Structure formats: C-alpha cells, structure tokens
Amino acid sequence: MSKDYYETLGVSRSDSSEAIRKAYRQLAMRYHPDRNPGDNSAAEKFREINEAYEILRDNEKRKQYDTYGHVGDRSNFDFDLSNGFSSIFEGGLFEEMFGRDMGSMGSSRGRQHASRGEDLRYDMRLTLEECFKGVSRQLRMNAPSTCDSCRGTGAENGEQVVCPDCQGGGVLRTQRGFFSMQRTCSRCHGTGKINRRTCAECHGSGRTMKERILNVVVPAGVDDGNRIRLQGKGASGMNGGEAGDLYIFIHVQSDDNFKRKDDDLYHQTALSVNQAALGCELTLRGIDGRTLRLQIPSGTQPGQTFRLSGEGMPHLSSRNRRGDLIVKVQVTIPKNLSDEQKATLRRLFD
Numbered sequence: 001m002s003k004d005y006y007e008t009l010g011v012s013r014s015d016s017s018e019a020i021r022k023a024y025r026q027l028a029m030r031y032h033p034d035r036n037p038g039d040n041s042a043a044e045k046f047r048e049i050n051e052a053y054e055i056l057r058d059n060e061k062r063k064q065y066d067t068y069g070h071v072g073d074r075s076n077f078d079f080d081l082s083n084g085f086s087s088i089f090e091g092g093l094f095e096e097m098f099g100r101d102m103g104s105m106g107s108s109r110g111r112q113h114a115s116r117g118e119d120l121r122y123d124m125r126l127t128l129e130e131c132f133k134g135v136s137r138q139l140r141m142n143a144p145s146t147c148d149s150c151r152g153t154g155a156e157n158g159e160q161v162v163c164p165d166c167q168g169g170g171v172l173r174t175q176r177g178f179f180s181m182q183r184t185c186s187r188c189h190g191t192g193k194i195n196r197r198t199c200a201e202c203h204g205s206g207r208t209m210k211e212r213i214l215n216v217v218v219p220a221g222v223d224d225g226n227r228i229r230l231q232g233k234g235a236s237g238m239n240g241g242e243a244g245d246l247y248i249f250i251h252v253q254s255d256d257n258f259k260r261k262d263d264d265l266y267h268q269t270a271l272s273v274n275q276a277a278l279g280c281e282l283t284l285r286g287i288d289g290r291t292l293r294l295q296i297p298s299g300t301q302p303g304q305t306f307r308l309s310g311e312g313m314p315h316l317s318s319r320n321r322r323g324d325l326i327v328k329v330q331v332t333i334p335k336n337l338s339d340e341q342k343a344t345l346r347r348l349f350d
C-alpha cells in the first residue's frame, strides 16, 4: 500500500501547486543520492518524494489521486533509481540543485576519479494525435557538459602535479605497532595527482552548464507514462567517466474525442430515439483524420458498443498493427414533449 503523497511531501491537501513544488525541491535537495552517498534510506526517501511529486505536480493526476487514492497503473511511475537515475531535469530544477554547487562538488582538492554523469529527465507533453503519428521534436536544455577550458580535468590548462600528501603513490601508510595500515589518499583519491591550479571556468568540477539542442524522434504508438532512454545524452561524466542517460518522460494530454486503453480507442456518441430504433449510418472522424462510417442497426440499445477493427492506435513495436476503435452509443430521450407528441408515442408503444 502506498503512503500518503501529501504526507510524503509534508504538505496539506489544500496547498497550492506552488507550495507543493517548493516542498518537493527542499526534500529533493536534502535526500538527493549525491548528497547522501551510500545511504539507502535517503535513496528510498528520494524515490518516495519523486513518486509523490510525479502525481501531485500534475493537476489531473492530483485530482484523480484525491478522488481515488491512487492513479492509474503504478508501473508507470517506477523511477528506476537502481539504474542510477539520480537527477531531475525539469524547468531549471536541475540547475537549481546542482548549478551553483558544481564548484564545491569538484572542490579544489579535486574529485579526480572518473565518475559517470547523472541521468537527466525531460518531460515531454504530447497530444493523442501526436502519439498516433509519432513526432520529431527539437529539445533545448541546459545540462552539465565537459568544460572546454580544461577539457574536463578541472585543472587550469589541464596541468596537474604530483600529490604532496602521498608523493604520487595514491596511498597513505600508517604504522600501528607491528601492523602497517594502508588507505587510499583522500586528497588525490588514489590517482597520485592533483590540479596545479583549479580551472576558473568550472571551479575544478570539469563541467559547466551548457545549452544543448537535441533532436528526438518519438515513435508512433507511444503512450502516457512511457519513457524513452537516450543513452549517453545525460550529464557529461567527470574525469573521463561516461555520460549519463537522458530519459524522456511522455505525458499525454487528455483528448476530447477519444479515450485510450492500450492500443484501443474509445469514443462515445449520442443517437436520437429514431436513429436507435430505426437504425442509421453514422459518420465520425477517426484518429488518423479519415471519415469512418458505422452502420447502426435498428433496435440499438443505450450503452451498446460497436467495434471498428484496426482504427485504434498503432502498436508501438509494429506500426502496421493497430488497435480497435470502440464506439459506445447513448440514446437521447426527448424532454418537454408536447401533448400531441405524447399522444402519438402512446399510440405507437402502449
């Protein structure tokens, strides 16, 4: 059973989205894995606040959560932290969390061991029609990128000198009685070298925030909650470490005409009593823009459904396969009949 999302973020049900956002930021900064290395309970807490915020930041999902106590399929919200998903990229949040801190992350002592860049997140909003066709989008985003001035070393002009603490050996030895203890030099992290001078551009972190432009192709059939992973498009690594990945989180706006469930689409339409009783031909616009014809047989009942095979969404892995369109009909019963109309109906049906 999931915890109360409001409780998780320490806010109340009546709080504004701005207050929720603020609370989230504070908690995200406090429990971020980078600030709590090796602390599993912080990582778990971080996962929980992300899960909570994922719901409460979205007005529609928040409403759903307030009403039902849960939102849709929970598997859509797995954050996959185990995969090193450690950073949130959304509307400058990333910069706020790391931009100013990047200097201290690298510090003048130099974080010189290779480390992988953080994974980044980008939220993409699509219409149902865009999901049907697939889209190609150009993204602009700021991301920690290898510093040009020091080529990522964090040292001014890339110049490094032998570590004075360990004389280049990378380890420190201490004698305790008969035992000789050995530990990794904390000043150079075992590399035996430190920066001669810290790079002024990146304050020794080896990275600076840079704007990137990325072209992303979103395949047809993509659904709300899907994530697209772009390998190596996350934050640049440090000291030769590999880049993180970029995760595109797909959010689909609700559509006026169609509701989606997997590859099938659902549409509701209203018939007059005559249309339902006598039968008729309906025309409607499919998701692909074509005009579809649907034969309504005489004697159709309210709530009856008709299936238009192959008129749903494309299957994500094979474009040629499509789901169905299910049309549910309602029957509009006339109100405010005149006496004459009432008399006619009685003659017909009594």
Ligand SMILES: [Zn+2]
Pocket (backbone or CB within 6 Å): 147, 148, 149, 150, 151, 152, 153, 154, 155, 199, 200, 201, 202, 203, 204, 205, 206, 207
């Ligand atoms: Zn630099």
Ligand SMILES: [Zn+2]
Pocket (backbone or CB within 6 Å): 163, 164, 165, 166, 167, 168, 169, 170, 171, 185, 186, 187, 188, 189, 190, 191, 192, 193
């Ligand atoms: Zn050293």
